[in-house]
Amino acid sequence: MTKRAHNFCAGPCTLPVEVLEEVQQEFVNYHETGMSLIEMSHRAREYDEVHREAMQLAIEVFEVPDDFSVLFIQGGATLQFAMVPMNLLAGGGKAGYVNSGSWAQGAMDDGRHYGNIYTAWDGAENRYTRMPAGDEIAVENVTRYLHITSNETIGGIRFFEWPSVDVPIVADMSSDYMSRRIPWERFDLVYGGVQKNLGPAGMAMVFVRKSVLQEIKPDVARYLRYDVHLDKESLFNTPPVFTIYMVGKVLKWMKEQGGIGAMERRAEKKAAILYDTIDNSGGYYNCPVDEASRSHMNIVFRLPSENREKSFLQETGAENLLNLKGHRSVGGCRASIYNAMPESSVRALAGFMVDFQQRNG
Amino acid sequence: MTKRAHNFCAGPCTLPVEVLEEVQQEFVNYHETGMSLIEMSHRAREYDEVHREAMQLAIEVFEVPDDFSVLFIQGGATLQFAMVPMNLLAGGGKAGYVNSGSWAQGAMDDGRHYGNIYTAWDGAENRYTRMPAGDEIAVENVTRYLHITSNETIGGIRFFEWPSVDVPIVADMSSDYMSRRIPWERFDLVYGGVQKNLGPAGMAMVFVRKSVLQEIKPDVARYLRYDVHLDKESLFNTPPVFTIYMVGKVLKWMKEQGGIGAMERRAEKKAAILYDTIDNSGGYYNCPVDEASRSHMNIVFRLPSENREKSFLQETGAENLLNLKGHRSVGGCRASIYNAMPESSVRALAGFMVDFQQRNG
Numbered sequence: 019m020t021k022r023a024h025n026f027c028a029g030p031c032t033l034p035v036e037v038l039e040e041v042q043q044e045f046v047n048y049h050e051t052g053m054s055l056i057e058m059s060h061r062a063r064e065y066d067e068v069h070r071e072a073m074q075l076a077i078e079v080f081e082v083p084d085d086f087s088v089l090f091i092q093g094g095a096t097l098q099f100a101m102v103p104m105n106l107l108a109g110g111g112k113a114g115y116v117n118s119g120s121w122a123q124g125a126m127d128d129g130r131h132y133g134n135i136y137t138a139w140d141g142a143e144n145r146y147t148r149m150p151a152g153d154e155i156a157v158e159n160v161t162r163y164l165h166i167t168s169n170e171t172i173g174g175i176r177f178f179e180w181p182s183v184d185v186p187i188v189a190d191m192s193s194d195y196m197s198r199r200i201p202w203e204r205f206d207l208v209y210g211g212v213q214k215n216l217g218p219a220g221m222a223m224v225f226v227r228k229s230v231l232q233e234i235k236p237d238v239a240r241y242l243r244y245d246v247h248l249d250k251e252s253l254f255n256t257p258p259v260f261t262i263y264m265v266g267k268v269l270k271w272m273k274e275q276g277g278i279g280a281m282e283r284r285a286e287k288k289a290a291i292l293y294d295t296i297d298n299s300g301g302y303y304n305c306p307v308d309e310a311s312r313s314h315m316n317i318v319f320r321l322p323s324e325n326r327e328k329s330f331l332q333e334t335g336a337e338n339l340l341n342l343k344g345h346r347s348v349g350g351c352r353a354s355i356y357n358a359m360p361e362s363s364v365r366a367l368a369g370f371m372v373d374f375q376q377r378n379g
Numbered sequence: 380m381t382k383r384a385h386n387f388c389a390g391p392c393t394l395p396v397e398v399l400e401e402v403q404q405e406f407v408n409y410h411e412t413g414m415s416l417i418e419m420s421h422r423a424r425e426y427d428e429v430h431r432e433a434m435q436l437a438i439e440v441f442e443v444p445d446d447f448s449v450l451f452i453q454g455g456a457t458l459q460f461a462m463v464p465m466n467l468l469a470g471g472g473k474a475g476y477v478n479s480g481s482w483a484q485g486a487m488d489d490g491r492h493y494g495n496i497y498t499a500w501d502g503a504e505n506r507y508t509r510m511p512a513g514d515e516i517a518v519e520n521v522t523r524y525l526h527i528t529s530n531e532t533i534g535g536i537r538f539f540e541w542p543s544v545d546v547p548i549v550a551d552m553s554s555d556y557m558s559r560r561i562p563w564e565r566f567d568l569v570y571g572g573v574q575k576n577l578g579p580a581g582m583a584m585v586f587v588r589k590s591v592l593q594e595i596k597p598d599v600a601r602y603l604r605y606d607v608h609l610d611k612e613s614l615f616n617t618p619p620v621f622t623i624y625m626v627g628k629v630l631k632w633m634k635e636q637g638g639i640g641a642m643e644r645r646a647e648k649k650a651a652i653l654y655d656t657i658d659n660s661g662g663y664y665n666c667p668v669d670e671a672s673r674s675h676m677n678i679v680f681r682l683p684s685e686n687r688e689k690s691f692l693q694e695t696g697a698e699n700l701l702n703l704k705g706h707r708s709v710g711g712c713r714a715s716i717y718n719a720m721p722e723s724s725v726r727a728l729a730g731f732m733v734d735f736q737q738r739n740g
Binding site: 021022023025027028029030031032033035038039041042045046047051052053054056057058059060062092093094095096097099100124127128129131132211213218219220221237238239240241242254255256257258259260261264338341 | 382383384386388389390391392393394396399400402403406407408412413414415417418419420421423453454455456457458460461485488489490492493572574579580581582598599600601602603615616617618619620621622625699702
């Protein structure tokens with residue numbers, strides 16, 4: 019059994035140790051073939067099984083309806099910031115974006131090269147401490163889609179209520195991917211980098227409603243077209259074999275744990291342990307986020323002073339509670355508790371927080 | 380010691396077994412940190428060392444001059460088909476492309492979306508069985524760059540003489556990357572997927588002359604801009620951590636083997652073993668490629684009949700000599716012998732070829 023750190027990193031991040039150990043075991047000589055899986059052709063039978071199983075598990079675990087397909091595309095969510103409007107606005111129209119923080123802004127900045135994009139709600143005036151309620155989002159005429167960021171990793175906020183708008187939703191779910199059920203009927207496309215809840219860095223997983231790709235043939239290179247990846251079942255060019263293989267194993271682990279419903283309950287429970295610790299501290303710990311919008315993945319909090327935060331981060335480091343520093347743009351502390359983070363690690367942190375307060379209150 | 384297959388796959392392909400075993404050993408608990416490297420932030424000290432070492436080794440092993448930088452970009456060579464003209468033709472001008480086969484055609488087709496591209500030499504009339512000599516390439520006025528494919532994986536041909544043209548060369552070196560020295564003074568940009576000579580699939584490695592990026596600010600999303608990746612040292616977004624880590628280890632292995640000069644000599648020697656076997660077979664084995672253009676990486680050959688080829692592929696499979704089938708578009712046989720393929724495997728194949736001919740001549 020490996021001695022594990024409590025790793026609260028915002029991503030890349032903790033993966034299931036059972037999965038890591040299985041990958042290690044079969045790494046050099048995959049299923050007694052005399053080769054590593056990463057040495058095989060992406061057209062080989064062995065890899066083909068891995069590829070198809072990962073696709074099928076993604077659909078199954080996330081409870082995705084039949085009219086959607088899953089695509090594996092390199093470049094992370096960042097390349098999707100470009101591909102979404104490149105493809106979905108190829109036939110014209112405009113797109114509304116909810117500006118909920120850093121990641122939403124990245125999506126808007128990149129997207130503007132490929133279409134008419136406007137701000138449908140702006141969180142700047144609240145310093146990105148909350149998400150909008152459904153009726154606060156202003157959708158203009160001729161809007162092809164509304165883009166949201168379901169969870170902002172830096173601000174530590176999440177959509178608590180999915181927008182009920184008259185246009186399809188496109189969501190960047192990178193930082194809470196497959197940690198919650200979503201109402202698929204409102205969505206045309208969901209994307210996210212896999213390096214938080216699903217595996218090692220190296221690609222985006224994209225769920226797209228197939229019918230929306232039928233009319234559009236964007237005037238762009240083949241790698242940038244969803245319809246090409248769909249036609250070729252994400253084997254248009256050499257795919258990121260190792261990433262897909264590991265994502266498949268993590269998905270299998272999620273299925274064994276009880277699927278998306280179990281992930282949602284685990285996330286809620288783990289987040290509650292930390293938010294309760296904060297709320298019961300009499301203001302010693304303070305979460306700047308509006309209560310309804312509190313993320314279940316990234317719990318941000320402050321201590322009474324920056325000096326106290328410095329001691330807190332030093333002492334947690336010594337206790338093997340790692341990577342709790344807030345993002346450099348906002349400061350403070352942040353505990354990222356993705357799907358594979360065990361409840362025991364969260365309890366260890368909560369226990370330490372109580373103890374630290376007693377000693378430094 | 381792992382029982383290894385003789386894996387002649389065209390890519391992904393054989394990697395150094397020493398590297399695979401080292402990666403396996405440190406996979407779950409990287410340097411006693413209590414985490415896998417793939418669970419760490421890409422801003423963590425441990426990963427930062429890995430990242431910088433890989434960059435530095437790429438420059439060192441390939442003997443790249445100071446005015447170039449190396450970039451790690453997801454999407455394989457295929458995304459580079461778009462990014463090259465998107466960036467290098469952003470200021471205007473046109474580009475000449477040598478049409479040497481499937482991969483060159485892909486680069487041209489994708490490139491046409493982003494600039495004025497013309498065919499500077501066409502191998503179609505010879506059915507792509509040779510590369511042009513330097514003086515056969517017709518470069519038009521106002522040409523920003525000449526694009527070549529240094530080695531065609533499917534046709535089994537390679538540039539034997541680098542074009543001496545008045546414009547900078549851009550080369551897709553995916554299938555003979557770092558198996559030969561190149562005259563850097565003639566090049567502005569060299570790119571290739573890493574999944575043949577350098578590591579697992581999941582990114583392109585791009586060497587770019589820094590000065591050519593100074594004037595251009597293409598009107599595209601940030602992920603598609605070389606200047607952004609250069610400014611951020613390939614850490615603009617979450618990089619493909621595991622791929623970069625493994626490429627770094629393969630580069631270190633190459634350095635220990637004697638660097639690019641040693642790789643070039645090994646490649647020449649291994650290729651000669653197979654071409655000699657073909658040439659000494661009295662026509663039983665036949666290589667359709669023009670002698671000067673014969674690839675040192677992908678050795679294509681035919682047998683007297685398709686039936687013989689079928690038996691050959693069956694028997695080699697039974698002898699653990701694997702993945703010798705030619706590409707479906709051309710048929711026949713192909714032995715891909717990239718950098719990490721041991722000479723002993725090549726000798727095993729050559730020995731089998733002689734034996735097979737004796738039994739079936």
